[in-house]
Amino acid sequence: MSEELKGLVACVTGGASGLGAGIVTQLAQEGVTVIAADVQTDKGEAFAETLRKQGLSVYFRHLDVTCEEQWILLVEDLETEFSGLDILVNNAGIIIRKRLSDLSLEEWNRAVSVNLNSVFLGVKHCRNLLARSTSASIVNISSTAGIIAHLDPSYTTSKWGVRGFTKAAALELVQDGIRVNSVHPSMIATPLTEAAPPGHMEANRYAIPMGREAQPEEIAKVVCFLCSRGSSYMTGSEIVVDGGMTTAGVAHMRAQFQEQYN
Ligand code: NAD
Numbered sequence: 001m002s003e004e005l006k007g008l009v010a011c012v013t014g015g016a017s018g019l020g021a022g023i024v025t026q027l028a029q030e031g032v033t034v035i036a037a038d039v040q041t042d043k044g045e046a047f048a049e050t051l052r053k054q055g056l057s058v059y060f061r062h063l064d065v066t067c068e069e070q071w072i073l074l075v076e077d078l079e080t081e082f083s084g085l086d087i088l089v090n091n092a093g094i095i096i097r098k099r100l101s102d103l104s105l106e107e108w109n110r111a112v113s114v115n116l117n118s119v120f121l122g123v124k125h126c127r128n129l130l131a132r133s134t135s136a137s138i139v140n141i142s143s144t145a146g147i148i149a150h151l152d153p154s155y156t157t158s159k160w161g162v163r164g165f166t167k168a169a170a171l172e173l174v175q176d177g178i179r180v181n182s183v184h185p186s187m188i189a190t191p192l193t194e195a196a197p198p199g200h201m202e203a204n205r206y207a208i209p210m211g212r213e214a215q216p217e218e219i220a221k222v223v224c225f226l227c228s229r230g231s232s233y234m235t236g237s238e239i240v241v242d243g244g245m246t247t248a249g250v251a252h253m254r255a256q257f258q259e260q261y262n
Contacts, residue, residue, distance in 0.1 A: 004228035006031030008135060009082050011074070013037050013065050013122065014092030016044035018190030019141065022216025023089055023223050028056035030224055033082060037063035037074060038092065065092045065118035071125040078129060086133040087227045088126045090119040090162075091141040095155045095192060103154060111154035116161040123169050123180070131176035138173075138180040139226045140166045144242050147184050159184075163238055170236030179235040181226045186242035187213040209252040210243030 010027050014020035015036025024036045028051055036058060038044045044060040051058040061077065063070050078085050094114045096107045119140050130136040144150070146159035163182050170180040187193055187204045193213065205211055222241050225231055240246055 004230050008086035009033045009084060010087035010089065011035045011037055011078065011085060012089040012091055013063065016040040016047055018192055019188055019216045019219055020091040021047060022220040023091060024058060025051065026217060026220035026224050028058050033057040035059050035061050037061045039064050066113045068121055071121045075125050075129060084132055085126055085129040086135050088122055088130065088138045089223060090122045092118060095152060097152050100153050108154045112158050115158035119162055119165055130178045135229055136178040137227045138178060139223050140182045142182045142184050144184050144186045144246050147240060147246050167236045174235060181234055182238045183223055184238055184240045185214060185219045186245040188219055189213045189215055206253050206256060207249035208243040208245045209248050
């Protein structure tokens with residue numbers, strides 16, 4: 001455990017599963033009191049209880065990130081029960097694997113609401129609490145879909161939105177001493193990717209020079225760095241954590257293809 005994070009209070013949305021659960025665990029292991037907020041109440045409660053039994057300070061709160069009233073109640077709860085907030089990780093997200101021709105307006109709005117509007121609501125309502133912290137950090141989980149295009153337009157658009165909003169928020173919140181950064185993973189071993197159609201992960205590995213997906217803790221460690229005082233001069237930055245995909249995915253795929261025909 002480093003001294004960088006010890007004693008801080010964090011809220012992680014989508015904290016009951018996948019990457020969010022990895023971030024909750026990593027932060028808690030660094031001595032942070034973590035509130036995992038999610039719509040999956042039973043799973044989240046059980047997860048928090050398991051970590052508490054290991055001596056970690058983790059609590060669950062029900063939160064639908066698309067609901068402004070629930071954010072307002074959560075902030076009140078954070079103030080009364082935890083005396084404030086130092087770290088907000090906007091991690092909750094969904095993917096709608098549909099091309100433009102099949103995508104309804106309702107599905108588009110749902111993806112934008114969960115992936116992007118939620119980040120706006122979280123930052124807007126947590127701002128005053130975070131402004132009281134002497135170590136305030138917001139980390140928004142985007143994707144390589146916020147750097148390049150993925151096949152799903154609603155996901156790609158919402159993740160580019162998270163990247164842009166992060167920079168706008170960083171500029172405005174600097175006056176409150178709050179840093180805001182985004183993280184852009186490629187493929188992570190989580191329920192979201194496990195639910196993908198057959199062949200999806202195998203195909204993606206061709207475009208990742210490291211040839212594999214990340215484990216949640218490999219992304220969570222980068223998130224922890226951005227949450228910590230160790231990144232005190234970083235705001236408005238984007239960190240790509242993608243096994244080399246956006247740098248050299250095309251060249252890597254071409255090399256494999258050429259090898260097959262040599
Ligand atoms: P996941 O499906 O395993 O977990 C997402 C969590 O968000 C779940 O616990 C779910 O209940 C919660 N959630 C969904 N809608 C919610 C809502 N309205 N309110 C509150 N919570 C809600 O997915 P994951 O892979 O862990 O994804 C986490 C984040 O990482 C997402 O933002 C995703 O876009 C991003 N990401 C994932 C990958 C990947 O390969 N898995 C890659 C890049 C980025």
